[in-house]
Amino acid sequence: MRIIRDTDPLDSSFIPDRLIARERELSIIKENVINPLREGITSPLWVYGYPGVGKTVTLKFLQKTVKSPRIIYENALSHGSIRAILTSMLSQLGRFIPPSGTTYKQIFTALRDLSAKSGTDFILVLDEASQLYRDMEGMYNLSRAGEIHGVLLSPIFISIDPPEVYSSFRERAGAMRMSTLKFNKYSSDELYFILKDRSESALNDGAYDDTILHYIAETSEPYGSARVAIETLQKAAFMAEYRNAESIEIEDVRGAVSLIDPYITESKLAELNAKDLVTLLAVCRLLRVSVSTDMKHIVPEIRSVMEAYPVVRNEFRVYDTVRRLERAGFVTSHVIGRGDRKGVSKVIQINDIPVSILSQKIESILSRMSA
Ligand SMILES: Nc1ncnc2c1ncn2[C@@H]1O[C@H](COP(=O)(O)OP(=O)(O)OP(=O)(O)O)[C@@H](O)[C@H]1O
Ligand SMILES: [Mg+2]
Incomplete structure (x- = not known):
């Protein structure tokens, strides 16, 4: 290929050898979590910030570079509960325990055993953690692992918002004392250096120049997102490749910019609860065949979604979920008159992303939830 030498560094799961502009965050995590754990002190941390600001990659980078304590990474979206996350952690450590019917005591006993054998303690990274606070029993056991179960385990939660946003978080977390760390958006300069680093390893010399990288950095700056920047570079490279160009x-x-949706990411979807997700999926299904829909159609569609994914047990107010989806930027709405004296109705649309892609993402989350 003329433009691309190696596609890996342009891939979203790539972990680079060095992180740009995250020295402060790396040293805070070392000082507040890693070093204390080496001294036998556990200290939960809540990491947050906008999509694409490097939260996941920073923790994965630490996982790769720090040998003791051992850092285990789990994505909460793949599991329904903290118990399921912990059994998955155990299986990563080579110990199989069936998730259902297993007690926390059994799980932590196995962990204590592993820790004693290997001589290391554990940091558990729980990515996309915004729904976890609902699991009170799990949060309690996780936060008191040392006191109750005698296991040194420091959890690091990752999410878009700070913990206060999640209602009554403090009570639910069983008064878990946690420090927080905010990842800020990247500046245009920082995005430029991230792009420079990636293009050096991914692209052929001469296939791009600084003007291109600066231009991508500028178009991505409003989001402050390295994901948006790298994805733009990747798509632009493929487009140049496709037209058989030199550069x-x-x-x-x-x-490339026109192809990217900077808003609807997995981490944004992770913010939604089961009610929001079934409502959004219902809207997507209705919009597959028309440009807009309304409340009258959404309610029965939700019923059919719930037959496939029985994730909500109680009744809920569809108006509230639609309003929440609107505030989060997933749907837009406007009110129209229905003609003389017939009153008004609320028309709902999705404009920025193909509903088929969004449906697939939601369906995969819902099937995990209902598993
Ligand atoms: N400081 C950095 N240096 C190099 N690459 C980075 C840096 N920050 C982010 N990236 C890259 O940008 C992309 C997005 O980063 P990451 O997935 O960590 O964001 P995030 O904050 O977890 O976003 P989300 O909230 O959507 O999950 C990844 O491909 C990552 O490798
Ligand atoms: Mg992430």
Whole structure:
């Protein structure tokens, strides 16, 4: 290929050898969690910040570079409960325990055993953690692992919002004392250096120049997101490749920008609860065949979604979930008159992302939830 030498560094799961502009965050995590654990002190941490600001990659980078304590990474979206996360952690450590019917005592006994054998303590990274506070029993056991079960385990939660946002978090967490760490958006300069680093390893020399990288950094700056920047670079490179060009041009970048949706990410979906998700899926299904829909159609569609995914047990107010989806930027709505004296109705639309892609993402989360 003329433009791309190695596609891996442009992939979203790539973990680079060095992180740009995250020295402060790395040293805070070391000082507040890693070093204390080496002294036998557990200290839960809640990491938060906008999508694409490097939360996941920073923790995965630490996982790769720190040998003791041992850092285990789990994505909460793949599991329904903290118990399921902990059994998955155990299986990563080579110990199989069936998730159902297992007590926390059994889980932590196995962990204590593993810790004694290997001589290391554990940090458990729980990514996409915004729904976890609902699991009170799990939070309690996780936060008191040392006191109750005699296991040194420091949890690091990752989410978009700070813990206060999740209602009554403090009570639910069993008064868990946690420090917090905010990841800020990247500046245009920082995005430029991230792009420079990636293009050096991914692209052929001469296939791009600084103007292109600066231009991508500028278009991504409003989001402050390295994901948006790297994805733009990747798509622009593919477009140049596709037109058989010698190098990436500004026009390729423009094309790439138009293909990217900076808002609807997995971590944004992780913010939604089961009611929001079934409502959004119902809206998506209705919009597959029309440009807009309304409340009258959404309610019966939700019923059919719930037959496939029985994730909500109680009744709920669809108006509230729609309003929440609107505030989070997933749907837009406007009120229209229905003609003389017939009153008004609320029309709902999704404009920025193909509903088929969104449906697939939601369906996979719902099937995990209902498993
Ligand atoms: N400081 C950095 N240096 C190099 N690459 C980075 C840096 N920050 C982020 N990236 C890259 O940008 C992309 C997005 O980062 P990451 O997935 O960690 O964001 P996030 O904060 O977890 O976002 P989300 O909330 O959507 O999960 C990844 O491909 C990551 O490798
Ligand atoms: Mg992430």
